[in-house]
Amino acid sequence: MSKALSAFSPKGARVAIVGASGAVGREMLRTLHRRCFPVQSLLLLASERSAGSTLATPWGPLPVHNLASTRFDDLDIALFSAGGSVSLEHAPRAVEAGAVVIDNTSAFRMRDEVPLVVPEINAALIPDSPAIIANPNCSTIQLVLTLLPLHREGELLDVSVATYQSVSGAGQKGIDELLDCTRAALDGAPAPTAKVHARNIAFNVVPRIGPFADFGYSQEELKMVHETRKILDLPQLRVMATCVRVPVIRAHSEVVHVHTRRPIDVPQARALFAEMPGLILLDDPEHDAFPTPFDATDRFESYVGRVRSEIDNPHGLAYWIVSDNLLKGAALNAVQIAEAYWQKRTKHA
Amino acid sequence: MSKALSAFSPKGARVAIVGASGAVGREMLRTLHRRCFPVQSLLLLASERSAGSTLATPWGPLPVHNLASTRFDDLDIALFSAGGSVSLEHAPRAVEAGAVVIDNTSAFRMRDEVPLVVPEINAALIPDSPAIIANPNCSTIQLVLTLLPLHREGELLDVSVATYQSVSGAGQKGIDELLDCTRAALDGAPAPTAKVHARNIAFNVVPRIGPFADFGYSQEELKMVHETRKILDLPQLRVMATCVRVPVIRAHSEVVHVHTRRPIDVPQARALFAEMPGLILLDDPEHDAFPTPFDATDRFESYVGRVRSEIDNPHGLAYWIVSDNLLKGAALNAVQIAEAYWQKRTKHA
Numbered sequence: 098m099s100k101a102l103s104a105f106s107p108k109g110a111r112v113a114i115v116g117a118s119g120a121v122g123r124e125m126l127r128t129l130h131r132r133c134f135p136v137q138s139l140l141l142l143a144s145e146r147s148a149g150s151t152l153a154t155p156w157g158p159l160p161v162h163n164l165a166s167t168r169f170d171d172l173d174i175a176l177f178s179a180g181g182s183v184s185l186e187h188a189p190r191a192v193e194a195g196a197v198v199i200d201n202t203s204a205f206r207m208r209d210e211v212p213l214v215v216p217e218i219n220a221a222l223i224p225d226s227p228a229i230i231a232n233p234n235c236s237t238i239q240l241v242l243t244l245l246p247l248h249r250e251g252e253l254l255d256v257s258v259a260t261y262q263s264v265s266g267a268g269q270k271g272i273d274e275l276l277d278c279t280r281a282a283l284d285g286a287p288a289p290t291a292k293v294h295a296r297n298i299a300f301n302v303v304p305r306i307g308p309f310a311d312f313g314y315s316q317e318e319l320k321m322v323h324e325t326r327k328i329l330d331l332p333q334l335r336v337m338a339t340c341v342r343v344p345v346i347r348a349h350s351e352v353v354h355v356h357t358r359r360p361i362d363v364p365q366a367r368a369l370f371a372e373m374p375g376l377i378l379l380d381d382p383e384h385d386a387f388p389t390p391f392d393a394t395d396r397f398e399s400y401v402g403r404v405r406s407e408i409d410n411p412h413g414l415a416y417w418i419v420s421d422n423l424l425k426g427a428a429l430n431a432v433q434i435a436e437a438y439w440q441k442r443t444k445h446a
Numbered sequence: 447m448s449k450a451l452s453a454f455s456p457k458g459a460r461v462a463i464v465g466a467s468g469a470v471g472r473e474m475l476r477t478l479h480r481r482c483f484p485v486q487s488l489l490l491l492a493s494e495r496s497a498g499s500t501l502a503t504p505w506g507p508l509p510v511h512n513l514a515s516t517r518f519d520d521l522d523i524a525l526f527s528a529g530g531s532v533s534l535e536h537a538p539r540a541v542e543a544g545a546v547v548i549d550n551t552s553a554f555r556m557r558d559e560v561p562l563v564v565p566e567i568n569a570a571l572i573p574d575s576p577a578i579i580a581n582p583n584c585s586t587i588q589l590v591l592t593l594l595p596l597h598r599e600g601e602l603l604d605v606s607v608a609t610y611q612s613v614s615g616a617g618q619k620g621i622d623e624l625l626d627c628t629r630a631a632l633d634g635a636p637a638p639t640a641k642v643h644a645r646n647i648a649f650n651v652v653p654r655i656g657p658f659a660d661f662g663y664s665q666e667e668l669k670m671v672h673e674t675r676k677i678l679d680l681p682q683l684r685v686m687a688t689c690v691r692v693p694v695i696r697a698h699s700e701v702v703h704v705h706t707r708r709p710i711d712v713p714q715a716r717a718l719f720a721e722m723p724g725l726i727l728l729d730d731p732e733h734d735a736f737p738t739p740f741d742a743t744d745r746f747e748s749y750v751g752r753v754r755s756e757i758d759n760p761h762g763l764a765y766w767i768v769s770d771n772l773l774k775g776a777a778l779n780a781v782q783i784a785e786a787y788w789q790k791r792t793k794h795a
Contacts, residue, residue, distance in 0.1 A: 255762075259608035259701035261651045261690065275649075280632060283625070300624075300695050301738050302610045304752050304766045309731040313712065313754045322757050337756050337764050339701040341610065344693050346649050352608035352688040352701075363662065382658035389650050403653050405662045407686050408671050413604075415686050417653045 103155045109135030110439050111172045113196065115164055115187065116179030117141040118152055120268045121201055124428035125176050130155035132432060135439070142167055143179065169194035173442070174435050177201060178427070188229050197438050198229045199431045203316075206231040206324060213327050216433040217374045218245050223434060225441035230434055233328060234320040235426025236260050236340065236349050239399045239418050241328045242376055242425075243353065246369035247414065248329065251357030254412070255335035258321065261343045261350040262306060263390060266422050267293045275299060275344055294342055303342040315340055348390035349422045353415070360411035363404050370401045370416075375425065380404050380416075393419040397429055452504045458484030459788050460521045462545065464513055464536065465528030466490035467501055469617045470550055473777035474525050479504035481781060484788070491516055492528065518543035522791070523784050526550060527776070537578055546787050547578045548780045552665075555580040555673060562676050565782040566723045567594050572783060574790035579783055582677060583669040584775025585609050585689065585698050588748045588767050590677045591725055591774075592702060595718035596763070597678065600706030603761070604684035607670065610692045610699035611655060612739060615771050616642045624648060624693055643691055652691040664689055697739035698771045702764070709760035712753050719750045719765075724774065729753050729765075742768040746778055 112129070116122045118141075129136060141152055141161045148163035164183070169175060169191040177184045177191075178201040188198040188205070205211040212222035213231045215238050223230060233241075240258055247253060264271040271293045278299035281288050288297045295305040307316035314322075321338035325331075343350075361369070371378040379388045380402040388400035399420035407413025420426055461478070465471045467490075478485060490501055490510045497512035513532070518524060518540040526533045526540075527550040537547040537554070554560040561571035562580045564587050572579060582590075589607055596602060613620040620642045627648035630637050637646045644654040656665035663671075670687035674680075692699075710718070720727040728737045729751040737749035748769035756762025769775055 255705075257606040257686075257703040259703075261610070261692070276632070279628060283629060283632070295734065296738050297740065300693060301740050302692055302694055302699050303738055304699070304701075304736055305734070309734070312757070313729075313731045313752070314757075318754075319757075333758070335756065335759055335762070337606075337703040337762055339703070339752065339764055339766065341699075341701065341766075343610070343651055344649060345651055350651050350653070350690075352653075352690065354606040354608075354686040354688070354703075356604075380662075382662045385644065385654070385658070387653055389645050389652055391646065391650050403662070403688065405667075407684065408661070408663075408668075409682070410684055413684070413686055415688055417688065417690075 102157050103130055105137055105156060106135040107137060109137035110174050111138045112136050113140040113142055113169065113172050113175040115142045115175060115177045115183065117161060118143060118147055118150070119178060120265055121178040121423055121427045124423045125178065125431060126154045128424065128428045128432045132436070134432060134436060140172065144183070169196045172196040174199065174438065176431050176435065192227045192229055195227050197227050199232055199434050200229055201232045201427055201431055203234065203320060205229050206233065207327065213324060214434050215241055215328055215430060216437055217242060218328060220437050223437045223441065232427065232431045232434065233324045234317070235266060235422040236262060236317065236351065237321050237324040237328070238426055238430055239349065239420035240321065240351060240353065241325055242373060242399055243370060243401055243416065243418055244325065244329060246373045247355060247357060247361060247366065250365065250369055251359040251361040253334060254356040254358055257337045257354040259352045260340045261345065262340060263345040263347050263349055263422055264294065264298060264342065265347045266306070266349065272346055275346065279344070298342060298344050300344060304339065306340045306342050345390045347421060347423065348393040348419055349426060350390060350417065350419045352417060355414050356412050357414065361414060362411065363406055366404050366414055375399060376401055387417065388419040390419055393421050395424070396421055397424055399425050451506050452479055454486055454505060455484040456486060458486035459523050460487045461485050462489040462491055462518065462521050462524040464491045464524060464526045464532065466510060467492060467496055467499070468527060469614055470527040470772060470776045473772045474527065474780060475503050477773065477777045477781045481785070483781060483785060489521065493532070518545045521545040523548065523787065525780050525784065541576045541578055544576050546576050548581055548783050549578055550581045550776055550780055552583065552669060554578050555582065556676065562673060563783050564590055564677055564779060565786055566591060567677060569786050572786045572790065581776065581780045581783065582673045583666070584615060584771040585611060585666065585700065586670050586673040586677070587775055587779055588698065588769035589670065589700060589702065590674055591722060591748055592719060592750055592765065592767055593674065593678060595722045596704060596706060596710060596715065599714065599718055600708040600710040602683060603705040603707055606686045606703040608701045609689045610694065611689060612694040612696050612698055612771055613643065613647060613691065614696045615655070615698065621695055624695070628693070647691060647693050649693065653688065655689045655691050694739045696770060696772065697742040697768055698775060699739060699766065699768045701766055704763050705761050706763065710763060711760065712755055715753050715763055724748060725750055736766065737768040739768055742770050744773070745770055746773055748774055
């Protein structure tokens, strides 16, 4: 990436970023820049607590304004990533004022009237006028990218997914807690109290992400079940999900085991993954090739490997996905939605 | 544990430990002591390279002898944990000389004539005269402990397991590599070359344990499929396994998703797990109770939590198991086999 500053495009979109200084907000800024999104103006917004500061952006240093006292009148696109309650309060007024809202929180995802979009799958749902568009949960996005081609080819019967989710899913404070706890462990010092993660995450794995909700499921697990069904438009799809935080800084990994009505063999599955936009197949056991979080960090694509057939059952497939949770799992997917919206909007105009 | 030295029991068993100085060998010594196994004499054996040293044991310091030049004539029980090739070469002659061999390697596990034993499940297969008895793979033992009660109650249709395996599964050198790589990462230094694990394991997860074998499976994954079928005596059981190394020092975790012919609801499943010998149920979402590797480290029991029904399908169950891979996954299970053998043997005599 160039370190040179970008210039604003007179014919570009007027963009607001709500939660610009957070881990995802910063990636939104970088991603708009890396993808040469045409930005006419950039408005950085945050809660009163963070407002007043200045943030370095690819378009130069910009002030962070107070969200509560800002009107959205002169905006085309508002990217929200400042928590569900912020979105619930401010997204509707942004839409009323004429901006499309691309919301990275879970606030609106399961509402019938709100499209839940992964552009490679259901870009057709992106409207061409102001509305709320929901960005799915990070761990769901990488999963559905792999499920869609399998379903088209063989019809999914059931999906089992176990996640290995990095601490950046809990923001910069999630990263800091891992590093602090790890240093303490190596020094033989008492572990700092876990505040962000459910337990001490240094040299440990923690099978709870988000609070517990109905049926003993964590919120993260319920999101994976319900959002997968909604995005794939398969409301009956059988999905078992268990979500686990692991001491990894960035990129989420997932073990996926599926059954399909029509058998899909390994060469077929590999070809389906390789052809799917947004996926890169990295799968060659003979040459010890498979993806890990290090490989996917800071990449736009999601990586698939370890593709295998179930032993003695041609209807079963196993594989492994790794994707940058801050990019395809959040900022990149949001920017892709913005790109598609802006294309429709400008074509329409 | 007491630091006092144990005394040898004149009527106890004459025990040899092959690979006594390794991570599992040391746990075998500790476990014999912790469980008050009656030891009449203790012979520590190792390859020529390690022979000649002295090892601290709960029975005082003992010399390590050269395995190749040792006869097994005056021994009752030989615990092998020095690699498959060592077992292949020396276990048969130990049996010929009159010792039972409890082999922690994979050398003999899948041979029809060799019992593969988890005492809570199939102690009846333990012979009462010298033979080779195979100790299963660490990640398999904790899995089958949970599958047996579910199968008895509801008949298993399929099993999906994703592992989160600690670096001590690769011995002390596996632990050292994690710590060295983690220190380097925190210091911003270049990562030491990964020699034990397939990739740099610090702040990363690595979906390959052991070399790749047939069908793109890792050896660890094939072990889980085939050993699970053999131990449960269900040669057709459908098992999908993906094995992943995580930056955890000790204790293996597993996400397990199963389907059963007859529905088992969550209270039933919890009761089945709680009643199963060797398992402890730690599952109370309302009070944020679930096990992590820290909870299971240095414990004899395996921990089960996060028990849930599949959404919209009463035939599906999801749960999470954590077990100390060096204890129930290796040394403890071997010592339990030794205890059962010695009981049969002395009753028989």
